[in-house]
Amino acid sequence: MRKQIAAANWKMNLTLQQGEQLLNDIIATPHELKENQQVVFAVPFPYLAMAQQKVAGKKNVFIAAQNCYNKKSGAYTGETSVEMLQSLGISYVVLGHSERREYFNESNQFLAEKVNICLDYKMTPIFCCGEALNVREANEQNAFVAKQLEESLFHLDADAIQKVVIAYEPIWAIGTGKTATSEQAQEMHAHIRAAFAAKYGAAIADNITILYGGSVKGANAKELFGQPDVDGGLVGGASLIAQEFVAIISALK
Ligand code: PEP
Numbered sequence: 090m091r092k093q094i095a096a097a098n099w100k101m102n103l104t105l106q107q108g109e110q111l112l113n114d115i116i117a118t119p120h121e122l123k124e125n126q127q128v129v130f131a132v133p134f135p136y137l138a139m140a141q142q143k144v145a146g147k148k149n150v151f152i153a154a155q156n157c158y159n160k161k162s163g164a165y166t167g168e169t170s171v172e173m174l175q176s177l178g179i180s181y182v183v184l185g186h187s188e189r190r191e192y193f194n195e196s197n198q199f200l201a202e203k204v205n206i207c208l209d210y211k212m213t214p215i216f217c218c219g220e221a222l223n224v225r226e227a228n229e230q231n232a233f234v235a236k237q238l239e240e241s242l243f244h245l246d247a248d249a250i251q252k253v254v255i256a257y258e259p260i261w262a263i264g265t266g267k268t269a270t271s272e273q274a275q276e277m278h279a280h281i282r283a284a285f286a287a288k289y290g291a292a293i294a295d296n297i298t299i300l301y302g303g304s305v306k307g308a309n310a311k312e313l314f315g316q317p318d319v320d321g322g323l324v325g326g327a328s329l330i331a332q333e334f335v336a337i338i339s340a341l342k
Contacts, residue, residue, distance in 0.1 A: 092298045094321040095338045096129040097328030108136045112143045114331035122149045126341045131155045131183045134169055141178050153181035156189060159202035171210040182207050185217045187260045197240030204241060208249050215254045222261035231280050238284055247289050255281060255299045256323040262303025264325055271312045274301045278318035307336030314340050
């Protein structure tokens, strides 16, 4: 049975104290997580150690980094290696968020290198993909997302690809309050799964967790997560409000 995940992306928000309070509030609420359900918090780098301590011993709750570098170590001032993250006990890394692609010019090829180094260190990449509004308006979203997967992931073998989590995040829905309809989300998730099936076979494609991201809230999570190929969400704005994120966790199917 594939994993269902409610993942929070705090982006560059909250002070240490606010982050600690938010985690306390969310963790204090009892969650009835099934065996295949997980909660992941992608917090800013300076808060990783605090967050890791908070969730220590909590079943199926994990901390993620929001990025990593593509090199093992060395003279790369200001960057963070996967080895450093691993030494903190971090197990997930968000890669290729559209904000990193846009503001930091991260290419599909560069992301392929980051995916490789994460897998070398047994970290799970949450690989983000998704099209901008002009691509959607030209009805070219399927080819666009397929290219992102091909160029960053399709070099992986059948064993490695199953260790990657996908987050489909249409850029026009991120932080805009404009959510993809559940039909639009399902259509793209089915397309992504079909692309994996064509490359790796149906059984492997069926095992891959595909999250939806883009203005997920407590009020729409159930409908979105209820779609057969939507295995949870990557959540920005609503993950900063304890009550909202708790509702999103409860919407996992
Ligand atoms: C995100 O940051 O990945 C995201 C989907 O943001 P929001 O939920 O605010 O649209």
